[in-house]
Amino acid sequence: MQTYDLEANGLRGLNATLQSQSTETNQTSWEVVNPKGSHAIAVGLDAPIEVTVKGSTGYYCAGMNQQATVKVEGSVGPGVAENMMSGQVIVDGDASQYAGATGHGGLLVIKGNASSRCGISMKGIDIVVHGNIGHMSAFMAQAGNLVVCGDAGDALGDSLYEARLFVRGSVKSLGADCVEKEMRPEHLEILKDLLDRAGADASPEEFKRYGSARQLYNFDVDNAAAY
Amino acid sequence: MCGIVGLFLKDQSLAPQLGNMLTDMLITMTDRGPDSAGIAVYGEESGGKTKVTLQSPNPKDDFASLAEELGQHLGAVVSQTDNDTHTVLDVPAGQFEAARAALAEIRPSVRIMSRGEMLEIYKEVGLPKDVAARFDISSLSGTHGIGHTRMATESAVTTMGAHPFNTGPDQCLVHNGSLSNHNSLRRKLRREGVVIQTENDTEVGAAYLTWKMMNGASLGEALESSLEDLDGFFTFVVGTKDGFGVVRDPIACKPAVMAETDQYVAFGSEYRALVNLPGIEDARVWEPEPATVYFWSHNDSPTTTEKAA
Known part of the structure; x- marks a missing residue:
């Protein structure tokens, strides 16, 4: 276990050190102490290492992650795991707005609540939120799965493409072109796997699935007057 | 971008340290707003x-x-x-x-x-640490206070454009965001007799709340009606003689974090601003909901008043 004191040694040193770990590193386990809400902790990693942040972080924690597992023992500010490609990011507390935005792959687990715009423009990432999510979540989400064990806020899945949305609790309102869809066996299977990997104590049968009605994919001449 | 901090003490034994705590919070928010800074402190009557x-x-x-x-x-x-x-x-x-x-x-x-x-406001152009030092903010004591670090977008970088704004007795407001209907609202409020000194959008937000309270609204009611009447982006933190309130617009893209313990309620644009407060490790920390009014008052029963719009 390597320990890095962020307050004493600074952010650039942390990210340079973590980013320089090769895929064959022996230093696979890292602990970051005194994060004190700092921005951009453990960003741009590209090695199968485990980083544990001992406290809450600010903006853009674990952004652009590849391969690494980043665990935050606290809450995170806006933009956690933004544009993640692979690996895992696990947040013990809450996440602020646009968690997992534009992510292409990997798994983001938020054990508390996520606020607005969770999974906005997601492109293949899997996001599991144990609590609730805020308004405008999964806006223009293209691919991947968003699983919400609690409730969803207003305008869920507005202008949705092909991402799958699973919500156990209530949905305050659906966004444009987002509809409830049939839960088929293959969806239950995907959901069960995600809940297991995210350590979420919930049964797939309790969820509803939402997806795109695909009415915005093509121009509708009846809407010409709106342009 | 701007930075906001606020501190409302429940435990008055912390009163002598109010200025010191607010100064630390304010300086932490320097990179959200390095062009000017200001602080409002509710001190001795x-x-x-x-x-x-x-x-x-x-x-x-x-x-x-x-x-x-x-x-x-x-x-x-x-x-x-x-x-x-x-x-x-x-x-x-x-x-x-x-x-x-x-x-x-x-x-x-x-x-x-x-x-x-009770209210005193100190604000100037310059880095937050320099502004705090020139007025020796850290030596001020009080029951509650709010501070602002400014990165100007809507009006000039001047002392008068810095926050907090005071538009009525013992009232003040700081703002992160931008209001888009401030010109028409300014004309309307001036016709109603509210004094507005600058072309700044935030001062109009403050004057709007003053006008509502002049017409009998409580701080909480004034904040709730601001959600209807103000157009634009805002996270507001407001102070009155005995109260402290927070509201965010329905889109809520301007950041906000709150923390509460038995001793205080604190606000920061980011969690960073709160990390040195006493007992923060065990505080209840949360992000205020969009379009929801939060306020606390020294006049109420000792329990927190948190009111959903």
């Missing part, structure tokens, strides 16, 4: 007098024998406490408008930063 905080670009000349001259105009005793470019005058209660008129005559270049029984 002035024993039935109205505290009027003034600023002058030329304090040496403007503040010389100011209390004496103003006292002669008002036919009353006025006292004066200078603090760098600011001075706090104690004028008899009910004489604020007379003092404002007299000041325009005898000291046309001074600007009124605030008035109220």
